[in-house]
Amino acid sequence: MRAYIIRRLITGIFILFILSVVIFVLMRLAPGDPAVLECGLGASPECIEAKREQLGLNDSWPVQYGNWIRDVSTGDLGVEAITHRPVIDTLKDRFPVTLELLIITMVATIAIGVPFGIISALYRNSPADYGVRVTAVMGLSVPNFWLATLVIIIPQELWGYAPTFARSISFTDDPVGNLQQFVPPALVLAMASAAGIMRLTRSSLLEVMGTDYVRTARSKGLRESLVVSRHALKNSMIPVVTVLGLQIAFLLGGTVIIERIFALPGVGLYLFESLLSKDFQVVQSLTVLVGAVVISMNLLVDIVYAWLDPRIRYA
Amino acid sequence: MTTTPEVGTLGGDLEQAIRPRRHPLRSLANVARQNPLGVIGFLIIFILAIVAIFAPLIAPFDVGDFRAGQPKENPSWTHLFGTDGLGHDVFSRVVHGTRISMTVAVLSVGGGTIIATVLGIISGYMGGIVDSAIQRIVDTAIAFPILLLLLILAQVLGPSMQTVIIAVGIAFIAPVTRVVRGAVLSERNNQYVEAARALGASTPRILIHHIAPNVVALAIIIATTLLGTAILAEAALSFLGLGIPVPNPSWGTDVSLARASPPYHIWWAIFPGAAISVTVLGFNLLGDALRDIFDPRLRGRL
Numbered sequence: 131m132r133a134y135i136i137r138r139l140i141t142g143i144f145i146l147f148i149l150s151v152v153i154f155v156l157m158r159l160a161p162g163d164p165a166v167l168e169c170g171l172g173a174s175p176e177c178i179e180a181k182r183e184q185l186g187l188n189d190s191w192p193v194q195y196g197n198w199i200r201d202v203s204t205g206d207l208g209v210e211a212i213t214h215r216p217v218i219d220t221l222k223d224r225f226p227v228t229l230e231l232l233i234i235t236m237v238a239t240i241a242i243g244v245p246f247g248i249i250s251a252l253y254r255n256s257p258a259d260y261g262v263r264v265t266a267v268m269g270l271s272v273p274n275f276w277l278a279t280l281v282i283i284i285p286q287e288l289w290g291y292a293p294t295f296a297r298s299i300s301f302t303d304d305p306v307g308n309l310q311q312f313v314p315p316a317l318v319l320a321m322a323s324a325a326g327i328m329r330l331t332r333s334s335l336l337e338v339m340g341t342d343y344v345r346t347a348r349s350k351g352l353r354e355s356l357v358v359s360r361h362a363l364k365n366s367m368i369p370v371v372t373v374l375g376l377q378i379a380f381l382l383g384g385t386v387i388i389e390r391i392f393a394l395p396g397v398g399l400y401l402f403e404s405l406l407s408k409d410f411q412v413v414q415s416l417t418v419l420v421g422a423v424v425i426s427m428n429l430l431v432d433i434v435y436a437w438l439d440p441r442i443r444y445a
Numbered sequence: 446m447t448t449t450p451e452v453g454t455l456g457g458d459l460e461q462a463i464r465p466r467r468h469p470l471r472s473l474a475n476v477a478r479q480n481p482l483g484v485i486g487f488l489i490i491f492i493l494a495i496v497a498i499f500a501p502l503i504a505p506f507d508v509g510d511f512r513a514g515q516p517k518e519n520p521s522w523t524h525l526f527g528t529d530g531l532g533h534d535v536f537s538r539v540v541h542g543t544r545i546s547m548t549v550a551v552l553s554v555g556g557g558t559i560i561a562t563v564l565g566i567i568s569g570y571m572g573g574i575v576d577s578a579i580q581r582i583v584d585t586a587i588a589f590p591i592l593l594l595l596l597i598l599a600q601v602l603g604p605s606m607q608t609v610i611i612a613v614g615i616a617f618i619a620p621v622t623r624v625v626r627g628a629v630l631s632e633r634n635n636q637y638v639e640a641a642r643a644l645g646a647s648t649p650r651i652l653i654h655h656i657a658p659n660v661v662a663l664a665i666i667i668a669t670t671l672l673g674t675a676i677l678a679e680a681a682l683s684f685l686g687l688g689i690p691v692p693n694p695s696w697g698t699d700v701s702l703a704r705a706s707p708p709y710h711i712w713w714a715i716f717p718g719a720a721i722s723v724t725v726l727g728f729n730l731l732g733d734a735l736r737d738i739f740d741p742r743l744r745g746r747l
Contacts, residue, residue, distance in 0.1 A: 280715070283709040379589070417589075
């Protein structure tokens with residue numbers, strides 16, 4: 131197991147290396163010049179030249195890349211182009227917002243997806259099953275940005291209700307206000323993942339219910355409720371746990387849209403704004419950071435998988 | 446000529462002899478009866494395809510005609526879906542938007558799947574260093590949220606229809622390559638491949654005549670399930686302002702315009718988004734049915 135984890139970590143670092151090269155080159159191919167951005171439109175060539183020099187944009191690409199990686203590997207994510215604020219400081223403000231959003235989303239995904247998936251499987255081909263399946267496929271079809279837009283504009287137009295925007299209310303200051311702010315976007319974000327988990331729970335439980343050991347449990351006269359709760363459920367949850375872990379990448383992408391629509395100042399919005407303002411440094415560092423989070427989550431999922439299912443052995 | 450075609454013919458004859466003859470239309474009706482949701486999906490997509498092809502004939506107003514009505518009218522017989530903030534007929538824009546969505550979906554998924562199938566076949570059959578190289582690149586692409594990848598590609602290439610098609614297509618290459626490679630790995634050790642190799646068939650011949658036909662069916666199923674994803678991706682990109690640029694009637698762009706112009710006109714926000722939902726629903730239902738019919742083992746894996 132230890133050898134496996136070490137090998138996975140090495141692969142992970144290699145993947146991060148490729149990712150960093152790709153994002154570095156892409157940002158330099160993107161139209162626009164961060165120096166022009168800082169000096170403003172119609173800036174003098176001297177200003178642009180000075181900024182380019184200051185930002186290190188006049189160095190050759192390998193030198194720029196080397197400097198960046200050296201900084202990142204020591205924990206220095208660079209500074210923002212316009213404000214000169216260290217990226218790490220902004221991240222400290224914004225990370226809690228995204229983290230809370232993702233936690234509520236995950237809780238909602240599990241609380242909605244798993245029970246309905248179980249009902250759907252246990253009452254297979256009943257109206258309840260059809261209801262759950264149709265709801266699930268709809269949940270996968272409705273775009274989250276549209277639902278988010280409706281969630282904001284319909285209450286505002288019909289009842290004049292507008293949520294608090296642009297600043298995040300801290301949970302410790304005002305728990306109710308905080309939840310009012312975070313629950314609607316989290317539910318919108320959870321829609322697709324809950325739908326996916328519903329389908330997966332259903333198919334996984336159905337598969338387990340057809341196995342020999344469940345038949346054995348039944349034939350020794352065990353009540354159906356005990357067959358399900360003691361024998362089937364645990365094993366059917368293994369793939370569900372795995373996919374929940376893998377959904378983190380999908381949800382991280384979703385935070386960009388949701389944070390933008392609900393004006394939540396989180397990491398997703400930060401990345402999006404930096405991308406639009408062509409702030410190379412921020413986009414590069416955040417990209418590698420997101421990649422590192424996803425790779426770690428994937429590794430964690432595989433370790434948990436082996437722990438949950440003793441049949442799985444990594445060599 | 447090698448002797449392999451004869452082996453195939455023999456198999457075909459045997460199959461025909463064993464299997465009872467059935468009218469192809471009758472078995473199609475059976476399949477349809479067992480998959481009512483798939484039939485609904487097929488009908489949705491069929492109707493939308495017709496709408497896309499005949500968009501100019503169906504739309505009562507020109508897409509750019511901002512004097513079609515007063516701004517922000519409610520739905521009426523003249524303007525079935527109402528009008529937008531400038532006075533465009535929303536129904537006409539939604540009808541023309543079908544073209545954009547369908548074009549982006551078909552071209553991006555088609556291109557991405559073809560490239561991914563070739564890469565997956567090469568990666569799975571060759572093995573060794575070629576396989577490792579392709580798979581590490583696939584790992585990198587998968588280790589990254591698809592939406593972020595799309596946003597970055599769109600920003601680099603500049604917003605346009607070509608950009609969206611290319612970006613969405615590229616985003617699909619990695620995951621499809623992975624699935625195709627898996628299929629090739631299980632296929633290449635089959636006896637019929639061994640037999641072909643023993644008969645002296647060259648590698649390209651084995652790949653094209655033996656492996657590819659078995660993998661292509663899988664690729665087509667995956668492609669169908671991805672069409673809905675492609676439409677969602679285009680709409681999301683356009684919504685964020687990095688997709689199809691403004692005068693074009695992209696559904697995603699229209700939802701974002703409705704959101705950005707208070708006082709809000711709810712109908713204007715509802716219809717383009719509903720169009721996205723219905724289209725994606727159609728592809729999802731169709732994709733689920735195809736997967737269940739052709740390859741039940743894939744259930745839950747896609």
